[in-house]
Amino acid sequence: MEIVDRLTQISPSATLASAEKAARLVAQGLDVIDLGQGLPDFSTPKNICNAGITAISEGHTRYTANSGLPELRDAIAERYGTLYGVEYDRSETIITCGGKHALYSAFQALVEDGDEVIIPTPYWVSFPAQVRIAGGQPVFVGTREEDDFIVNAQDIDDACSEKTKAIILNTPSNPSGAVIPSSVLKDIGRIAIDRDLVIVVDETYDQFLYEGATHSSPLGLGSEAKPVTLSIGSCSKTWAMTGWRIGWATGPRKLIGSMSRLQSHLTSNPTSISQWAAVEALTGDQSAVADMLAAFSERREVVLKQLRSMPGVTCGQPMGSFYAFPNVSGTFNNRITTSDDLATYLIDEAQVVTVPGSAFGRDGFLRVSFAVEINRLQEALHRISEALSAIVV
Ligand code: GLU
Numbered sequence: 001m002e003i004v005d006r007l008t009q010i011s012p013s014a015t016l017a018s019a020e021k022a023a024r025l026v027a028q029g030l031d032v033i034d035l036g037q038g039l040p041d042f043s044t045p046k047n048i049c050n051a052g053i054t055a056i057s058e059g060h061t062r063y064t065a066n067s068g069l070p071e072l073r074d075a076i077a078e079r080y081g082t083l084y085g086v087e088y089d090r091s092e093t094i095i096t097c098g099g100k101h102a103l104y105s106a107f108q109a110l111v112e113d114g115d116e117v118i119i120p121t122p123y124w125v126s127f128p129a130q131v132r133i134a135g136g137q138p139v140f141v142g143t144r145e146e147d148d149f150i151v152n153a154q155d156i157d158d159a160c161s162e163k164t165k166a167i168i169l170n171t172p173s174n175p176s177g178a179v180i181p182s183s184v185l186k187d188i189g190r191i192a193i194d195r196d197l198v199i200v201v202d203e204t205y206d207q208f209l210y211e212g213a214t215h216s217s218p219l220g221l222g223s224e225a226k227p228v229t230l231s232i233g234s235c236s237k238t239w240a241m242t243g244w245r246i247g248w249a250t251g252p253r254k255l256i257g258s259m260s261r262l263q264s265h266l267t268s269n270p271t272s273i274s275q276w277a278a279v280e281a282l283t284g285d286q287s288a289v290a291d292m293l294a295a296f297s298e299r300r301e302v303v304l305k306q307l308r309s310m311p312g313v314t315c316g317q318p319m320g321s322f323y324a325f326p327n328v329s330g331t332f333n334n335r336i337t338t339s340d341d342l343a344t345y346l347i348d349e350a351q352v353v354t355v356p357g358s359a360f361g362r363d364g365f366l367r368v369s370f371a372v373e374i375n376r377l378q379e380a381l382h383r384i385s386e387a388l389s390a391i392v393v
Pocket of ligand 1: 015039100124
């Protein structure tokens with residue numbers, strides 16, 4: 001049996017691999033603390049769970065429309081209208097099995113063999129893999145630590161070629177926490193309009209912002225940007241619904257229509273019960289989101305203070321998401337020469353799981369999730385600090 005090249009060349013998702021590794025070690029009886037996978041430690045809010053339970057007891061257990069429940073699609077369309085003042089209707093939205101599925105379908109719809117897609121680094125692990133699966137070629141655009149990893153519009157323009165089809169933006173960023181300012185997003189919006197490209201904007205963490213940071217989109221340009229913007233969102237992080245697998249895309253009708261055709265042959269509708277729960281998530285009481293943000297804010301302070309006090313570590317200021325992305329290159333020695341080596345060392349010596357920066361296209365860094373209960377987080381940071389003290393002279 002031969003497996004096709006485009007799959008043999010894809011490594012397993014490093015974030016999922018880190019979670020599996022943590023689970024394996026816990027099963028062996030080790031006291032492992034997982035700062036790897038981005039997984040809110042909170043339970044899904046009660047009102048949302050109850051909406052799922054009601055959906056089951058009222059018999060909403062059959063197929064829904066392929067592109068999602070009309071009620072949910074309308075709620076998504078309304079959300080973008082309220083956020084950016086750009087009108088969307090139901091036909092310009094699709095409900096998917098998590099944000100990852102929306103991204104996958106988008107690249108299948110946009111990318112022909114050999115087409116290029118611009119991806120700023122550090123990037124979320126699945127962006128380049130999904131582009132490659134679609135036959136495309138990722139073109140990486142570096143960001144600078146001293147610019148808080150905020151992408152430069154000119155660098156994006158310089159990276160464009162005749163073959164460029166799309167630009168991926170992720171704000172707030174997983175893994176760096178960078179929040180792209182409105183002015184930069186507008187500049188990139190203009191590049192996309194001039195060059196007839198699509199901007200795929202992953203806004204999974206748009207509700208988790210710190211110190212007064214504000215979230216924006218190329219849609220800040222107004223309806224002019226609508227034909228070039230595909231917005232991707234997810235219930236997973238905002239409402240602690242990772243297991244429910246509900247995401248969405250909002251964008252040009254033609255693109256959404258092709259994603260819907262693909263979905264009709266792939267998954268059909270996402271789970272009906274989860275969709276009804278998602279209607280409650282989007283339209284119901286939002287106090288749980290504010291509570292989670294308050295907890296993440298407190299933990300972020302702790303993480304930044306602790307990381308910055310560790311030998312060989314420097315750390316910028318993540319303004320969104322729930323990750324810190326410290327530069328750990330100062331801890332390297334003749335045995336530990338990469339972030340992969342360091343992540344392995346921290347598992348072995350401290351029983352703490354993190355994700356190496358190499359998985360996000362930036363060796364020399366580690367991704368540290370602070371979506372972890374505060375006492376466990378403090379314990380993990382203490383263990384990391386001890387382990388680093390043993391190798392940094
Ligand atoms: N997005 C989360 C992370 O980066 C969940 C895992 C995944 O889907 O990659 O850890």
